[in-house]
Amino acid sequence: MPSLNTVTGAKHARIYSVGTYRPRRVVTNAEVCELIDSTDEWIRERSGITERRWAGEGESVVDMAAEAAKIAVERAGIEPTDIGLIMLGTVSHPYAFPSASVEVGELIGARGAPALDFAAACAGFCYGVGMAADIIRGGSAKYILVIGVERLTDVVNEHDRGTAFLFADGAGAVVIGPSDTPGIGPIVWGGDGSQKDAITMTASLNDFRDGLVPDYPTAVMAGQQVFRWAVGEMPKATKEALEQAGITAADLDVFIPHQANNRITDALVRALDLPPNVKVARDIITTGNTSAASIPLAMDAMLQSGEAKSGDTALLIGFGSGLVHAAQVVTLP
Numbered sequence: 001m002p003s004l005n006t007v008t009g010a011k012h013a014r015i016y017s018v019g020t021y022r023p024r025r026v027v028t029n030a031e032v033c034e035l036i037d038s039t040d041e042w043i044r045e046r047s048g049i050t051e052r053r054w055a056g057e058g059e060s061v062v063d064m065a066a067e068a069a070k071i072a073v074e075r076a077g078i079e080p081t082d083i084g085l086i087m088l089g090t091v092s093h094p095y096a097f098p099s100a101s102v103e104v105g106e107l108i109g110a111r112g113a114p115a116l117d118f119a120a121a122c123a124g125f126c127y128g129v130g131m132a133a134d135i136i137r138g139g140s141a142k143y144i145l146v147i148g149v150e151r152l153t154d155v156v157n158e159h160d161r162g163t164a165f166l167f168a169d170g171a172g173a174v175v176i177g178p179s180d181t182p183g184i185g186p187i188v189w190g191g192d193g194s195q196k197d198a199i200t201m202t203a204s205l206n207d208f209r210d211g212l213v214p215d216y217p218t219a220v221m222a223g224q225q226v227f228r229w230a231v232g233e234m235p236k237a238t239k240e241a242l243e244q245a246g247i248t249a250a251d252l253d254v255f256i257p258h259q260a261n262n263r264i265t266d267a268l269v270r271a272l273d274l275p276p277n278v279k280v281a282r283d284i285i286t287t288g289n290t291s292a293a294s295i296p297l298a299m300d301a302m303l304q305s306g307e308a309k310s311g312d313t314a315l316l317i318g319f320g321s322g323l324v325h326a327a328q329v330v331t332l333p
């Protein structure tokens, strides 16, 4: 049997840049309350959200992802043709094939780059960052574009008071590449299929096609169940991510959890016993819950406002439908 060649890549990986796209249309709580039986006060108190962005014409999953990706590539100081892999996490791309990522590659001038979509719901961005770091260290790509993008308004029933006020649209992208020093800590990830019904769809597209259900399938969430799981289990994952990175909460500059609900963020901050100087992402207030896009959107907002700065040490955690989760410590671009 011949001995096969293998490759090894960079010693370490880091995030070079982040770019984002926020849909044009701002939707207030008052507007949402025209569609569901709710109040601005209830939505603010229970979720922290005051407004969100809903995508419109020219703002498809592919459009938004491409805009975010172009900014990330430009900020990374590389050419689109340098991209060695495009990984796109989403649960709301309306085509089974071809992948959104291969279309994004064409739109940004990265024709030829391998491309794949993957579904890890609200943990998608952290899954992507972890996989990209390993692929770069493994030597199969040098620069990887990791995108988290959602157009959740296509899969949410605007009249469902359990989800309509919460979910929203947007895109975030990062370029990950080789590094002399560690810029992405070990990933702590998992999944629990026994809770697959906690956030799911009302039916499959096949059921709808076959007339088995009257309405187009949309998201349905057991809000309290997910909330309890997040505040009960996610503190363990965040602590483990710190431990595996070899740091403590005192070493952190920034905490960027998935923007699921401000009260979940509050619970995580308390459980982690974060020092008061650690900046905490609260992008949900004006962005809503954008699933795979929420962490890069929040990261970019903090960097652009000056709340966080390049080189800061940040703890990330994504969690959602599956139920799945992923956490890691990163150095901000």
Ligand code: UT7
Pocket: 036, 037, 038, 039, 042, 043, 046, 047, 122, 161, 162, 165, 166, 199, 222, 223, 224, 226, 227, 230, 259, 260, 261, 264, 289, 291, 319, 320, 321
């Ligand atoms: O991103 C993926 C992961 N997803 C999450 O992490 C979401 C986790 N879950 C949540 O964030 C929260 O469960 C929600 C924000 C979705 C809901 O908040 P909650 O505090 O868990 O509300 P609840 O479902 O326990 O309902 C409390 C009350 C109920 O009334 P009673 O029984 O106390 O009289 C509901 O009927 O609020 C009522 N309610 C509403 N009232 C006004 C439920 N939805 C609404 C609404 N507006 N939209």
